[in-house]
Amino acid sequence: MYQDQEQDREQNHGQAINEIEGFLLWEAEKDRARTRAEAFCAGLPWLTDSQRREVELRYCQDQRDASRAYLERISVRSATLRTEYEGVYRALRRRLITALLSGSVAVAALLAMTAVGLTAR
Template sequence: MQVERAINEIEGYLLWEAEKDRARTRAAAFCAGLPWLTDTQRQEVELRYCQDQRDASRAYLERIAVRSATLRTEYQSVYRALRRRLITGFVSGTLAVAVLVTVAAVGLTTR
């Protein structure tokens, strides 16, 4: 369990670093379209663009996490209901077969 958790944390870290790198790349591309910016202005715009992009990404990921948890709960309850129905059907079928075998056995022995 701890190994899975550590792997998830590492994966999350790597994904977040990739997201930050993507934001930096997009910021640089955005600023490339604004050739009149001074170096200081370019750095400020890139910084603000990256911060905005990371904030948007974080909010998006948080929404996805909440939705994933909701779906997991939904799917688990549906799975439990289906499993109960399957077990009930199996037990009912087994009981019906047992009753039929018993009735047949009693019918054969009374002759």
């Protein structure tokens, strides 16, 4: 029971770390979009201040939308690969266990035959 609680605690810590990391990565992405928007607007010196703010806002929103769509595609692909790899891992594990058991049976049979052969003399 204590081990189960410890595993749950470790899983919760891992989940919390993943959430914090995701939050920090998203904030960095938003900062990057803001920096790119400012650089984009710097190349348009004829914009008024209100136009500049509007362009920066729209640029940032477009960048965030593109980033979110990209991250969602990555997430779906990661889940697909994880499912696929888990299936392959299970199949390999079954093969390994089957081979190990078959080898053990073969060794046991060989030892039994050797023992019978030695006692028959």
